[in-house]
Amino acid sequence: MSGPFGETRTRVEWNHALIAADGHVPGLPPGWGTARGVVLISPAMRGGAGGPRFCQYLVEGGDGCVCHGPAEDVQRLVYVLAGTAELEGDTLAADDFVYFPPGDEHTLSAPDGARLLVFDKPYEPVEGLDPPARRTGSLADAPTEPFLGDSDAMLATLLPIEPAFDMAVNVFTYxxxxxxxxxxxxxxxxxxxxxxGQGVYRLGEKWYPVQEGDTIWMASYCPQWFVAMGKSPASYIYYKDIHRDPLDLSV
Incomplete structure (x- = not known):
């Protein structure tokens, strides 16, 4: 429920956006059965012109929450925020994840109580490199190290930093x-x-209080900075594009 007089913390600017949960409207891309959820970031954010080059969305589990894969040229990472999901007989618990390369048909379902964070991105092939294979894992087992030597800022890397991957998904805990x-x-x-947790994010020339459940989009070259605040650690999961020629504007 929003505050009086139409207040919201959501802001959509030319090079960044803060999407607060108070403005979520249900709706998902095709392919998730009767699941509910909300699209948080997509190229539609700026009409496809200079906007995001990927999609990020939340999926709420329940009867009929089943998917069989994204479009043929799209890769997908699914991260379990809460509850469990089922992948062809295997259970994915909270903080587990699975990466699906383009063209990987599968059956993923999520019962009541499951909450999934999904990143979809068109895969950019490179001559001489095979696309990555399907990969499952857990945050607990991900390589984790202090960021630039700071043990109070720990960075976990979910996907290998290898040339075949054109996306990275990491978890930062402060x-x-x-x-x-x-x-x-x-x-x-x-x-x-x-x-x-919570903290303050600088995006461009603006400063935003942020908290659990908030979503942020940062365009290429958007100045960015974060400080964790409050009495408990702050943690976020984030996507970035990597290992591809910035002169290729076809994606």
Whole structure:
């Protein structure tokens, strides 16, 4: 429920967006059966012109929540935020994930209580490189290290940083008071979901209080910085595009 006079923390700017949960409207891309959810980030955010080059959305589990794969040229990462999902007889618990390469047909279902975060991105093939294979894993087993030597800012890498992968999905966990060491400005774009905690994000020339359940889109070259605040750690999961020629504007 929003506050009085149509208030919301959501902001959509030319090079970034903050999508707060108070404005979520149900709706999912095709292929998820009768599941409910909400599209958080998509190329439609800016009419496809200079906007996001991927989709990020939430899926709520329930009867009829079944998918069999994205479009033929699209890769997908599914991260279980809560509850469980079933992948062809295997159970995915909270903080488990699965990466599906393009063309990977499968059956993934999620019962009541499941909450999934999904990233869809067109795969950009490279001559001489085979696309990655399906990959499952867990946050608990992901390679994790202090970010630039800061043990209060731990970065977990879910997917291998290899040339065959043109996307990365990582989980950043900050102790209260920890921050990025400098304002980052880079060619990669981001899609981010706050898993827990709170803090302040600088996006462009603006500063936003953020909390669990918030979503952020950052365009390429959007100046960005974060500090964790409050009495508990803050954690977010985020996507970025990697390993491809920035001169290729076809995707």
């Amino acid at each position: 102790q209260s008071g920890a921050a990025l060491p400098f304002v980052e400005t880079h060619v990669m774009e981001h899609g981010l979901y706050m898993r827990s």
